[in-house]
Structure formats: structure tokens, C-alpha cells
Amino acid sequence: MLTGGVRRFSEVDDAKGSPLAEAIFAIPGLAVSELIVSGNIVTVVKRSAVPWQAVGKAVGSAIRTTLASDAPAVAASPKPASAVSDDALYEQVARVFDEQVNPMVARHGGHVELIDVQDAVVMLRMGGGCQGCGMADVTLRQGIEGMLAQLVPAVRGIVDITDHTSGANPYFQAAKK
Amino acid sequence: MEAARQIGVELTVASEQASTLEAANPAGLLTLDFEQPDRAADAARVFATQYPIAGVVGVDDRTAVVAAAIATKLRLRGNPVHAAIAASDKHLQREQLAKAAVPIPRFMLHSLEEDPAAIAKSIKYPCVLKPVRLSASRGVIRADNPPSFLAAHSRLRAILADPETAAACGDRARHYLIEEFIPGYEVALEGLVVDRRLHVLALFDKPDPLDGPFFEETIYVTPSTVPGGLQAAIKDCADRAVRAVGITDGPLHAELRYNENGPWLIELAARPIGGRCSAVLRFGDNAISLEEIILRHALGMAIPSLQRERLAAGVMMIPILGAGRLQEVRGVAEAKRVPLVEDVQITAHPGERLIPFPEGSRYPGFIFARGETSAAVETALREAHSRLTFVIA
CATH class of the missing domain: 3.30.470.20 (ATP-grasp fold, B domain)
Structure with missing residues (x-):
């Protein structure tokens, strides 16, 4: 869907020119707060209280419809005004990951890869023991998010683009039921 | 965590094994000894002097006991420890249910050290062998005659010999129950107990017959198609069980069967249905989750609705x-x-x-x-x- 990069959309105006983003932002009742496309992985964050089970199919349909067309699903990222600060944030977050997060999660055979920082939102991918781990969300929200809030307070959010279903060696198994 | 985020409360996640990031976020991550609820409660009390705790919720049978101990220690809303223990121990639970005349299968506690051949000759069939402290139907086996009892006993012994399983069973790892098999249609009741009063959140049908020899779940579907009068009897049976065990506050998951003799309580737990399965439940106009209801209750916050959606x-x-x-x-x-x-x-x-x-x-x-x-x-x-x-x- 998007070769060689990541594109983040935080509002409907960002979506203009990217058919996939336009289609997902237009889904009634979804109230998208964030959409991230990284390769063939699409991450949608919603404000709506409607459960994913109720709106997930519409997202899938939007993806399939967009891919059926010849036009690129996602336009290249425009150079944002905040690019410099995102670059600076990237450096700071990368340092936190290298010096603190990864040495810690390595104890469970895991690692966390910083994919990009866009509009002060960190995109990451988990691997090794973290991928598919039953505690991955705890690591992300209670651990990494808290660390970044302290050490890089300019970070506005954090998005996990990991395909957890493909994790072959999770440290903790998923819930039984 | 998503439910906590939805209602804007800060969360501390406690686990029995330390998170690798605990040192980086000491307010949000806490290691507790789930094997020792009293010690866990003491540790939580110390933790709370630095990071105040407003509510505590367990997520499974074992942590329900730890949550009860913490709630008691910190004077938070929750179950008494004895009730949480009884809810997680099939033998204790059945003793209390029997005392209160709640309809349950006849049961006997046995030790793995006893001679199974002698037991096999002395019991009535069909029966069901159950570990005392395992959940999710693990180790539950029906026996229809002495040979199948001996085979079931051998499998159960092997299951309980696993060190991790034995640790989960604690001092009950060498014991098991033999229960009368109750034929009938099985339902699962999901509820919230508020100040000793049971509110039924959902009654699930289990349309696949659960006649053994093993009892793995398949389909849960709600609303139940059980006739209304019988649903009332099922709710009444669960209500009596809640009072018998002494559950006062928090989530409840119960499994019941009914036949020509009415409803029978098969299992009771002071915890919600599993986290993934709970995704089928949503409540009120804003489709709030079961987890949000449980958190709101634990924190004494208003609960917008206990009414499940129409679909x-x-x-x-x-x-x-x-x-x-x-x-x-x-x-x-x-x-x-x-x-x-x-x-x-x-x-x-x-x-x-x-x-x-x-x-x-x-x-x-x-x-x-x-x-x-x-x-x-x-x-x-x-x-x-x-x-x-x-x-x-």
C-alpha cells in the first residue's frame, strides 16, 4: 500500500489526495483520530466508542476498494512544517529506545523498533518476545508510553504497528479466553 | 487498560512476574506475589502510600483473591477474602453452596494418594472428575464406568503433576472432586454484584451439548432462548449462590444447567468472562464495555447502563x-x-x-x-x- 515509508494522518484534511485515507476518514461513526499506513499494515485509531467489531468490516471494505483501483492508495508524505522538530524528536526517542527501552525488553527476548515520528507521534514495531506477547500492551502503555512522557515530553502519542498475530516466540502467551 | 483510558483513570498493572520496564514506570507497573495474597496486600499497601489506589480489580480466579485481599487491606470496594477464596476453590465453594441448599451436583473430595481402583468401585456413574482449582475446563473429565474412571484418574494425575499446574493449584494440587454428572442444557450467566445484589448482565446459551468426556467450550450466544420463567429460576439460583459464597461486590461468572428438576449451579467464579470473549458484550447507548462497567463499579463511579444492547x-x-x-x-x-x-x-x-x-x-x-x-x-x-x-x- 505504501512502499518504503510510513504515512500518518491525524485529520481529514491530511487525507486529501490519499484515497485510502479519504475512504477511512469517511466511514460513518468511526471518528478516526489517527491513521497510519506502513507498508501493508494499516493502523486506525478511533475516538468513537463503537467497538471495533462493529466498524472493522467497513475499514476492511475501504482498504479493499482502494486497492482495487489503479491509483496509489497513499500519496507521498508532504514535507511538514514541523519536520525539523519531528527529526529532533526522532533522535531523542531513538536514544531512549537504544539506551533504555531495548536493554530492558531484551531481558524477555524482545526488541522495539522506532519506525518514525510524525507530528510528534511515535510509531514503533515490536519484535522477538514482545511480538504477540500477552503483555505487549502493558509494555507499550504502562512502560514505553510512560517513559516517553517523562523523557521526551514533546511526544504526543505512540502507535504500535506490530502485526502481533505473526509473533512466533511471544514471552507470555495470549489470554486463554 | 483500554477501559481505564476510556474513563480517564490512571492505572497500575500488577503482575506476578516483573515487567522489564517496571523500574522505568514504578507508578504504573507493580510486581506482587499472587501465591501469597496477604503479602501481596501488604506490598500494595506500601505501594499505595506513594501512589494512592482508589480501586482494585482481579482478572481471573487467582487475582480475584489477591484483589479481595488488597481491597480489604485498603478498605476499597471488593469481596471479602473468604468469599474470593471460596469462589476460586471448587470444594470450598460446593460445601458452602450445599449448606445453603443451592442445587448443585453431589460431590466428594478425594486425594490423588487414595487407591483409584477402590474409589472406582464405590462411586455412582456417570460422574465428572474435576481439579479443585483449575479453570477453563482444564482437567475436567467424565467417567461412565470404572474403566473410564481409572483412565480419567490417570490423565488427571498427569495434568496435576505438571509443576506449573501444581503451583497454580497450591495446596489443592493433590486433590480432586468427583461430582455427579448433571444432564441438561448449559447456560453461562455474566453478572455484576453490587452491594450483595446480583445484576444479570447477560445470559448466554451454550448450544453445543456439553456431555463429555471433556468439556471444552465452543459457542456462547446471547440473549438466551431459554423461556423467561426458567431464566428467572436460573437467576434466582445464581443469586442464592452469590449469597451462599458471600460475594458482595464485583463481576460474577456462573455456569448452570437445567433439566426437568430445574436449574443446577455447576460453576461460580468471582471474575468476569475471559477478556476476549467479553468483547461480545456492550451496554447502553454508548456501547460501553464490560471492563468499563467493572472499573466504574470498583471505583464507585456512576455506571451509565447495565442494559445489554438490543442485538x-x-x-x-x-x-x-x-x-x-x-x-x-x-x-x-x-x-x-x-x-x-x-x-x-x-x-x-x-x-x-x-x-x-x-x-x-x-x-x-x-x-x-x-x-x-x-x-x-x-x-x-x-x-x-x-x-x-x-x-x-
């Missing part, structure tokens, strides 16, 4: 058809395309060893559906399941 909903816990290592799962996209199916989640990871019941207890995935009627939802779940192929080597 029927169901989940299938995908059965394990054979033992082996999972290579791949085919047909997920086709299963998701079945009308009314909302999601298909494969939770087993590639290379994971799948262990069928009764030795296993982990489902490889879940199918969720929602529709106008329970019958339509059940049909959709079965149709989606028929499109899945688990490749096992």
Missing part, C-alpha cells in the same frame, strides 16, 4: 481438533466475510504447540458475530468456523 451477539472459542505445532491457519479472510461475523482472532502463534482438552486449556482463536437473532448469530459462527483450516504438524 444478539455470540463468540465461538475455536476448538482444538488435534495436537501438534500450529503451522498456519487458512481461510481467515473467508471466515471474516461471512455475514454477521465481526471478527476472527487467531491467538495461537505460528509454531505454538496446540494441546487439546482436557490437558490443554487455551483456545487457538475466537470468532465473533452479531445480528438480529441468536439463531442467526449461531449459524454465522458455525459457517465462519467451517471456513477455517488449522494446519498442524
Whole structure:
């Protein structure tokens, strides 16, 4: 869907020119707060209280419809005004990951890869023991998010683009039921 | 965590093994000894002097006991420890239910050290062997005659010999129950106890017969098609069980059967249905989750609604058809395309060893559906399941 990069959309105006983003932002009742496309992985964050089970199919349909067309699903990222600060944030977050997060999660055979920082939102991918781990969300929200809030307070959010279903060696198994 | 985020409360996640990031976020991550609820409560009290705790919620049988101990220590809303222990110990629970004349199967506690051949000659059949402290139907086996009892006993002994399983069973690892088998239709009741009063949040039908020899779950669908009068009797039976065990506050999951003699309580737990299965439940106009209701209750916050949505909903816990290592799962996209199916989640990871019941207890995935009627939802779940192929080597 998007070769060689990541594109983040935080509002409907960002979506203009990217058919996939336009289609997902237009889904009634979804109230998208964030959409991230990284390769063939699409991450949608919603404000709506409607459960994913109720709106997930519409997202899938939007993806399939967009891919059926010849036009690129996602336009290249425009150079944002905040690019410099995102670059600076990237450096700071990368340092936190290298010096603190990864040495810690390595104890469970895991690692966390910083994919990009866009509009002060960190995109990451988990691997090794973290991928598919039953505690991955705890690591992300209670651990990494808290660390970044302290050490890089300019970070506005954090998005996990990991395909957890493909994790072959999770440290903790998923819930039984 | 999502529910806490929804209602804007800060969360501390306690686990028995330390998170690798605990040092980095000491307010948000805490290690407690779940084997020692009193010690865990002491540690939580110390923790609370620095990071005040307003509510505590357990997520399974074992942490329900720890949560009760913490709630008691910190004077928070929750169950008394004795009630949480009784709810997690099948023998204690049955003793209390029997004392209160709640209809339950006849039961006997035995030790693995006793001679099974002698027991096999002395009991009535059919019966069900159950570990005292395992959940999710693990180790539960029906026996119809002495030879099948001996076979079941041997399998149960092997299950309880596993060190991790034995640790989970604590001082009950060398004991098991023999219960009378109660024929009948099984339902699951999901409830919230508020100040000793049971509110039924959902009654699930279990349309697949659970006659053994093993008792792995498959489909849960709600609303129940059980006639209204019988539903009232089922609710009354669960209500009596709640009072008998002494549960005062928090989530409740109960399994009951009914037959010509009325409802029978089969299992009771002071915890919610499993986290993934709970996704089928949503309440009120804003479709709030079961977890949000439980958190709001624990924190003394207003609960907008305990009324489940109008639509029927169901989940299938995908059965394990054979033992082996999972290579791949085919047909997920086709299963998701079945009308009314909302999601298909494969939770087993590639290379994971799948262990069928009764030795296993982990489902490889879940199918969720929602529709106008329970019958339509059940049909959709079965149709989606028929499109899945688990490749096992």
C-alpha cells in the first residue's frame, strides 16, 4: 500500500489526495483520530466508542476498494512544517529506545523498533518476545508510553504497528479466553 | 487498560512476574506475589502510600483473591477474602453452596494418594472428575464406568503433576472432586454484584451439548432462548449462590444447567468472562464495555447502563481438533466475510504447540458475530468456523 515509508494522518484534511485515507476518514461513526499506513499494515485509531467489531468490516471494505483501483492508495508524505522538530524528536526517542527501552525488553527476548515520528507521534514495531506477547500492551502503555512522557515530553502519542498475530516466540502467551 | 483510558483513570498493572520496564514506570507497573495474597496486600499497601489506589480489580480466579485481599487491606470496594477464596476453590465453594441448599451436583473430595481402583468401585456413574482449582475446563473429565474412571484418574494425575499446574493449584494440587454428572442444557450467566445484589448482565446459551468426556467450550450466544420463567429460576439460583459464597461486590461468572428438576449451579467464579470473549458484550447507548462497567463499579463511579444492547451477539472459542505445532491457519479472510461475523482472532502463534482438552486449556482463536437473532448469530459462527483450516504438524 505504501512502499518504503510510513504515512500518518491525524485529520481529514491530511487525507486529501490519499484515497485510502479519504475512504477511512469517511466511514460513518468511526471518528478516526489517527491513521497510519506502513507498508501493508494499516493502523486506525478511533475516538468513537463503537467497538471495533462493529466498524472493522467497513475499514476492511475501504482498504479493499482502494486497492482495487489503479491509483496509489497513499500519496507521498508532504514535507511538514514541523519536520525539523519531528527529526529532533526522532533522535531523542531513538536514544531512549537504544539506551533504555531495548536493554530492558531484551531481558524477555524482545526488541522495539522506532519506525518514525510524525507530528510528534511515535510509531514503533515490536519484535522477538514482545511480538504477540500477552503483555505487549502493558509494555507499550504502562512502560514505553510512560517513559516517553517523562523523557521526551514533546511526544504526543505512540502507535504500535506490530502485526502481533505473526509473533512466533511471544514471552507470555495470549489470554486463554 | 483500554477501559481505564476510556474513563480517564490512571492505572497500575500488577503482575506476578516483573515487567522489564517496571523500574522505568514504578507508578504504573507493580510486581506482587499472587501465591501469597496477604503479602501481596501488604506490598500494595506500601505501594499505595506513594501512589494512592482508589480501586482494585482481579482478572481471573487467582487475582480475584489477591484483589479481595488488597481491597480489604485498603478498605476499597471488593469481596471479602473468604468469599474470593471460596469462589476460586471448587470444594470450598460446593460445601458452602450445599449448606445453603443451592442445587448443585453431589460431590466428594478425594486425594490423588487414595487407591483409584477402590474409589472406582464405590462411586455412582456417570460422574465428572474435576481439579479443585483449575479453570477453563482444564482437567475436567467424565467417567461412565470404572474403566473410564481409572483412565480419567490417570490423565488427571498427569495434568496435576505438571509443576506449573501444581503451583497454580497450591495446596489443592493433590486433590480432586468427583461430582455427579448433571444432564441438561448449559447456560453461562455474566453478572455484576453490587452491594450483595446480583445484576444479570447477560445470559448466554451454550448450544453445543456439553456431555463429555471433556468439556471444552465452543459457542456462547446471547440473549438466551431459554423461556423467561426458567431464566428467572436460573437467576434466582445464581443469586442464592452469590449469597451462599458471600460475594458482595464485583463481576460474577456462573455456569448452570437445567433439566426437568430445574436449574443446577455447576460453576461460580468471582471474575468476569475471559477478556476476549467479553468483547461480545456492550451496554447502553454508548456501547460501553464490560471492563468499563467493572472499573466504574470498583471505583464507585456512576455506571451509565447495565442494559445489554438490543442485538444478539455470540463468540465461538475455536476448538482444538488435534495436537501438534500450529503451522498456519487458512481461510481467515473467508471466515471474516461471512455475514454477521465481526471478527476472527487467531491467538495461537505460528509454531505454538496446540494441546487439546482436557490437558490443554487455551483456545487457538475466537470468532465473533452479531445480528438480529441468536439463531442467526449461531449459524454465522458455525459457517465462519467451517471456513477455517488449522494446519498442524
